[in-house]
Amino acid sequence: MTGAPDAVELRPKLVGQRVRRTEDPRLLAGAGRYVDDLTPPGALHVAIRRSDQPHARIRGIGATEALALPGVVAVFDARDLEGMIRPAIPASRMAGYHATPIWPLARGTVRYVGEPVVAVLAESRYVAEDALELVAIDYEPLPFAIRAADAAADGAPLLHEDAGTNVIIAREFARGDVDAVFRDAPVIVGGRFRMTRKTAVAMENRSYLAAWDRGRAALTLHSSTNIPGIIRDVLAGCLELPGNRLRVVAPDVGGSFGGKGSLYQEEMLVAALARRLERPVKFTSDRLEDLSATSQAFDEVIEAELALDAEGMLLGLRAEVTGDIGAYSIYPWTGALEPVQVASFLPGPYRLAHYRGRVRGVLTPKPPTGPYRGVGRPSSTFAMERLIDMAARKLGMDPMEIRRRNLVTAPEFPYRTASGIVWDRSAFQECLAAACDHADYPALLRARDAARAAGRWVGIGLASYAELTGIGSRISVAPGMPINTGTETAAIRIDATGAVTAAFGIASHGQGLETTLAQVIADELGCRMEDVEVQHGDSALLPASSGTYASRSAVLAGGAATLSARVVKAKLLRAAAHLMDVPAEALEASGGIIRARSSNTSMSFQEVAQAVYAGMGRIPREQREELTASETYDPYLGTAGSATHLAMVEIDPGTYGVTVTRYVVAEDCGRIINPLIVDGQVQGGVAQGIGAALLEEVVHDDDGQCVTASLADYLVPIATGMPEIGIVHVEAVLPATLGGFRGMGEGGTIGAPAAIANAVADALSPLGIEVDTLPVTPDRIFRMVEAARLRNPGQRTGA
Amino acid sequence: MTGRADITLSVNGQSYTRRVDPRLLLSDFLRHELGLTGTHVGCEHGVCGACTILLDGRSARSCLMLAVQAHGAEVETIEGQGTVAALGPIQQAFREHHALQCGFCTPGFVMTILDMLRHHDLGDDAAIREALSGNICRCTGYEHIVNAVRALVRERGKPA
Numbered sequence A: 001m002t003g004a005p006d007a008v009e010l011r012p013k014l015v016g017q018r019v020r021r022t023e024d025p026r027l028l029a030g031a032g033r034y035v036d037d038l039t040p041p042g043a044l045h046v047a048i049r050r051s052d053q054p055h056a057r058i059r060g061i062g063a064t065e066a067l068a069l070p071g072v073v074a075v076f077d078a079r080d081l082e083g084m085i086r087p088a089i090p091a092s093r094m095a096g097y098h099a100t101p102i103w104p105l106a107r108g109t110v111r112y113v114g115e116p117v118v119a120v121l122a123e124s125r126y127v128a129e130d131a132l133e134l135v136a137i138d139y140e141p142l143p144f145a146i147r148a149a150d151a152a153a154d155g156a157p158l159l160h161e162d163a164g165t166n167v168i169i170a171r172e173f174a175r176g177d178v179d180a181v182f183r184d185a186p187v188i189v190g191g192r193f194r195m196t197r198k199t200a201v202a203m204e205n206r207s208y209l210a211a212w213d214r215g216r217a218a219l220t221l222h223s224s225t226n227i228p229g230i231i232r233d234v235l236a237g238c239l240e241l242p243g244n245r246l247r248v249v250a251p252d253v254g255g256s257f258g259g260k261g262s263l264y265q266e267e268m269l270v271a272a273l274a275r276r277l278e279r280p281v282k283f284t285s286d287r288l289e290d291l292s293a294t295s296q297a298f299d300e301v302i303e304a305e306l307a308l309d310a311e312g313m314l315l316g317l318r319a320e321v322t323g324d325i326g327a328y329s330i331y332p333w334t335g336a337l338e339p340v341q342v343a344s345f346l347p348g349p350y351r352l353a354h355y356r357g358r359v360r361g362v363l364t365p366k367p368p369t370g371p372y373r374g375v376g377r378p379s380s381t382f383a384m385e386r387l388i389d390m391a392a393r394k395l396g397m398d399p400m401e402i403r404r405r406n407l408v409t410a411p412e413f414p415y416r417t418a419s420g421i422v423w424d425r426s427a428f429q430e431c432l433a434a435a436c437d438h439a440d441y442p443a444l445l446r447a448r449d450a451a452r453a454a455g456r457w458v459g460i461g462l463a464s465y466a467e468l469t470g471i472g473s474r475i476s477v478a479p480g481m482p483i484n485t486g487t488e489t490a491a492i493r494i495d496a497t498g499a500v501t502a503a504f505g506i507a508s509h510g511q512g513l514e515t516t517l518a519q520v521i522a523d524e525l526g527c528r529m530e531d532v533e534v535q536h537g538d539s540a541l542l543p544a545s546s547g548t549y550a551s552r553s554a555v556l557a558g559g560a561a562t563l564s565a566r567v568v569k570a571k572l573l574r575a576a577a578h579l580m581d582v583p584a585e586a587l588e589a590s591g592g593i594i595r596a597r598s599s600n601t602s603m604s605f606q607e608v609a610q611a612v613y614a615g616m617g618r619i620p621r622e623q624r625e626e627l628t629a630s631e632t633y634d635p636y637l638g639t640a641g642s643a644t645h646l647a648m649v650e651i652d653p654g655t656y657g658v659t660v661t662r663y664v665v666a667e668d669c670g671r672i673i674n675p676l677i678v679d680g681q682v683q684g685g686v687a688q689g690i691g692a693a694l695l696e697e698v699v700h701d702d703d704g705q706c707v708t709a710s711l712a713d714y715l716v717p718i719a720t721g722m723p724e725i726g727i728v729h730v731e732a733v734l735p736a737t738l739g740g741f742r743g744m745g746e747g748g749t750i751g752a753p754a755a756i757a758n759a760v761a762d763a764l765s766p767l768g769i770e771v772d773t774l775p776v777t778p779d780r781i782f783r784m785v786e787a788a789r790l791r792n793p794g795q796r797t798g799a
Numbered sequence B: 001m002t003g004r005a006d007i008t009l010s011v012n013g014q015s016y017t018r019r020v021d022p023r024l025l026l027s028d029f030l031r032h033e034l035g036l037t038g039t040h041v042g043c044e045h046g047v048c049g050a051c052t053i054l055l056d057g058r059s060a061r062s063c064l065m066l067a068v069q070a071h072g073a074e075v076e077t078i079e080g081q082g083t084v085a086a087l088g089p090i091q092q093a094f095r096e097h098h099a100l101q102c103g104f105c106t107p108g109f110v111m112t113i114l115d116m117l118r119h120h121d122l123g124d125d126a127a128i129r130e131a132l133s134g135n136i137c138r139c140t141g142y143e144h145i146v147n148a149v150r151a152l153v154r155e156r157g158k159p160a
């Protein structure tokens, strides 16, 4: 036992501080370990021959030549895998839904260009790729409808015969009497909004490494995934392996944004092959494969109409959403994830009594769609915020004012939207006001008007939205899905050396959760951050886990960390109380030292831990407790996050290129654990949102070929295309979640497309142009301007 | 297959002699032959900059070069810029300014910035952004990277 120092320095709380990240030194020194960095001795490399047909029957596969190439070890197609693995079924209780099974390799029929058909295993990746060329596949082309509207029509060729239709998802949200409202409404605006297909483009391509332990008959899969727990659970079923002999590890992961948040065929494949061949098997995607076979996103057409009264108050909204979900429903989210959320979030953060939103999810011969940062809400916010601006223009009302009138106000929370979502209290109005204040909105309007008078195309756009974050067990992340996304567990232990280890089911892939969770735990336990080791991304850490997605980790894992740390601390103090012979209530912990408030005795965590674990008899048998806890947190409903984005743009009348000249985000993300990390998430999200608004589009031509399969064709934002982003954290009443945290990883991507679309429309408003398709590329702007010039030949159309 | 070639090159000041396939990419050579996995591969078609190294002092994309082309050259990679315990100045600035999230693009940025700081003014943000425009980061939105470089430029101006 040591004497306490005379002056006890009260350590400031870590939560709320701009703490530098724990992850950084290893990543900066090139000592991170991503899946492709791991190559165990004897590893085989698998390369995949993918379909070059959008829809075809496989008549035959010839592998003789490929097998003859020196270094090639084996060639597998679906027939060779029979009996080695069962399919994964993306089930859902949703009425009328048809689950399309997922097999590692196409069985008899291919349904999109890029679908895995044949796997070649070789001693090196170079040889495996050489051999791909030597595989002969004989296809019999089948009819197909590449556009969702055609695929949904009666008599369209079926992609999955046994589904009996290409429309495997159909749902309706309805509240009030929307048609009656529209009959009498003084103001109606409408449009057909199209958010084109995107893809996540994490900088690390997907990579998987499976190793079979012959001695233990156990499999370890290293996967660049953000849902290792979900992958473990589904593969356990596919491979018929118990969870204690199947471990899925996500080491350092180079970004996901949702693209690494679903089960992939290649994960199933390497697992099955490693067990069969009893050798490690590795797959690393190249960028072409990533752009043509990683899950894609959005791709909706939203036909929507908004009815308002003469004061600009919203009366009713009706919408038909058609989602092009691609060729298969994805595991575990299903193809419903994206389009259904578009319909359910469409009413947005606004007071609106009458709504009808119908949604269909349509199979087409394209890569499956899945989660991508923002899920559903980038599209729904784009459509709704465009409608609001169109209404404001029709009414001659300022876009800020119309939002102020309609955003749900503080006394109305909790507010149930017309689609049934409940908005917990959040700073809807305050964010709008703060964004406009920060940007000096009146001054911006004057600057725009002056520029416009000089013939320049300058515009301002606002977008307000709300989202659900940290969703608990009450609501399924995707409709009717049979996995639990609503709880999170933290297993915290102080070991015999006094060190703290905290294990989580999340899988951080850039969000800095090793840092933020250590901040929370160090504060709760009263130790130093560097004493806490946060473990995550490993299915073996906890009995059940899922991963990091849906802006849930700070809320759920932060809550679980708090609960577990409190239990461990109570045990620690009870042990210390016995050892120091003072009541536990008289003790406090800070900086890894436990002190008695009244006397000047103290003990370090290490001393207490040694006494508990190693000091036989120092604590009586019946009082001795392991310094561990495993508590689960369930926020049940979760909480809302909200923001307003403001963008100012200028369009070059020569090149039709859009420059974002000003950008402000005012957001309510509750109690902030680490402002540095929150700002980084906002900036990164806005960049992806600007990409979605101005650059990014996956294009399939009429033959079903992806024509954007390189980074020279699928453009993402670079440093010169990004504005500086002004960020205002609005301090509002904290949500009821443990710790007061809200999730905030996705907001940037939700608000930016709408704000940019509104700004571009504002810039082109003198020409009477409305923006209804994203991205607004120079080509699209050129065509809109030309069409406007044909409509109004006399009008001056800018410089 | 054509015969293998013997190459000798210096990587981070250490000399290596290896027998390689003539078609082996320099990025794969560094990663898989030398085990220097800090150099990352994001596209293999010269667009993303994740694989950037210094070749005889100037930045180069290791995915667009063959290992045999680096015969006789001096190569520097992220591993030569600092250690986990003692980060180099650019790495330190990245940490200070939270200029990385997933870290996958980071080695390429650090190597690019090393070259840019040595050879360019980077007098304003526009010049900094221009210097970074050959590297893609999907996580950060670039603002914190620009902040880190701005701070490095300021440091560079100070007398030693």
Ligand code: FES
Pocket (backbone or CB within 6 Å): B040, B041, B042, B043, B044, B045, B046, B047, B048, B049, B050, B051, B052, B061, B062, B063, B064
């Ligand atoms: S990997 Fe070399 S530029 Fe992308």
Ligand code: FES
Pocket (backbone or CB within 6 Å): A203, A254, A255, A510, B099, B100, B101, B102, B103, B104, B105, B106, B136, B137, B138, B139, B140
């Ligand atoms: S930090 Fe993830 S790509 Fe740059």
